[in-house]
Amino acid sequence: MTSLLDVQDLSVVFRTERGALTAVNSVSFDLAAGETLAIVGESGSGKSVTALSLLGLLGEAGRIAGGSIRFDGEDITRPGAGRLREIRGNQIAMIFQEPMSSLNPVLTIGEQVAEPLRLHKGLGRAEAMAAAGDLLERVAIPDARARLADYPHHFSGGMRQRVMIAMALACQPKLIIADEPTTALDVTVQAQILELLKSLTRDLNSAMILITHDLGVVARYADRVAVMYAGRIIESAPARDLFAAPRHPYTIGLMGSTPRLASGPKARLATIPGQPPDLAALPSGCAFAPRCPHARELCLSAPPPVETDAGGRRLACYGHG
């Protein structure tokens, strides 16, 4: 299978008052059509920035400093503004974390779901509205057609996230980026939304990048997992392999710090000691070395290279044998 998305050595730099910050550092991954990749990591590890850079949405301060992004065979690392607009919403769609503020309060639900169709497919008002009704039905909004004329404040958080999904799927994109799509929702709603997202992407054979810090979500919905730390992907592997045998000490730490019902109420939750590093003052060696229980002298000298094994696992660690 040829890859739909091929990211090689991508680096993103932000201009700040404290100088240039490398938010994403030589990140490489690829994604086949229909595949779901989960990017996990703490806040500030660069997972959202990686996703935004795919859409050229880094804002004023950020820029792609190196590497390449190939989407569907086309280099979209630095596309023109016009080409980028053709891709956005049409071939790559995005779902945000905050359903409460992702919808425009003064436009009706119907108008908003219809918008990508009108922008990209050249549908007229009535056609786009009819299509929006179908879409709302597909995301299981009860009485969908009647609710096209409603405004976002009539909808609950979970319903709004369904609307966002309907918008994202409107043009049947080849890639959907979901940036912590369930973080702001109730636990009971989270599972519904993820199930919906999974089944709809399967129907469309769309690939998905799922950004999350919820390892439970990853285990259930992702085909592959990439773990980010301080702007680098430190380990990536098929989800099954990663959960069965995490190799990087940080991945092991993450899994160890997930609460389990089985361990009982008295058990202390394991944590990773220390704080994530300051991006403006990264250590010269492995960024995780200061917190790593297995750190050796070698780890402090230079960042470990990424090595790929036969099972498709990529690991950036000198090993701790």
Next chain:
Amino acid sequence: MTSASVSPSVDPPDGAMRPRPARPVRDFVVRLVRDKPLGAAGAGVFLIFVVAAVFAGVLAPYGVNETSLYRRLQAPSGDYLFGTDHLGRDMLSRILIGGQLSMTVAVLTSGLATLVSLAIGMTAGYFGGRVDMVTQRFVDAWMIFPDLILLVVVISVLGPGVPQIIVVLGLLYGIGGSRIVRGAVMSIRENTYTRAAQTIGATSLHILWRHILPNIAPVVILLFTSRIGGVILAEAGLSFLGLGVPPPAPTWGGMLSGAGRSYMYVAPWLAIIPGVCLTLVVFSINVFGDALRDLLDPRMRGTR
């Protein structure tokens, strides 16, 4: 209630989407009268003034500049409903014709000012960064000069006249008001839905027009209505300095600050009548603007 989401009985059985109100204007008027009686009253009063201004030429019983020393400073009576001024001119005719002029100037100036504010404020607020820097320094530089000095300079160069007043006052208020628009745009831009609009491939122009403008509409409406009164008063001030609409053309401000003040004690109606007209117009458009702002906000529908 048009936007109710809870009454399944109104949904068409065939599942067709719920139509927009068939008669949106009628629908709007009904809501205005029912939900915002004060705003409706404001709209009514303002409409009366507009009609009077439009048909001033027909309605005026005497010539505007018909003087007669025999009937100067007459109190309101059956012949002269609003009395006469110090030159014996009929006040009713002058109020009507003056209203035409004052309101034209006010509406055009406020309109121009609002457009200027929108153009500058939306560009600066949305694009931010360097664009914002440059435009804001320009606005700063402009605002260093006191309004009156700019007005006096421009009008003494170009000579007094209605178009000059509209352009100068429009630019003055517009550039000042752009700060308010800019602030509003910046707060709207931070919402995820503007970013979401970018991710679906919308152009900046599309985002500004369709996503940002409707959200700053309350600010824009207030900007427009609150300027109306200011313009009428500013024009009065200019007339007082001899830089306004040149006499003998009547304007409310001119009547108030000219004959109205000089003869306040012997002929109070000369000051009271234009004053009351000014107050009514300014107040009515402001309450109407407030009502409009509330009615246009979908979140306010169904709450009262």
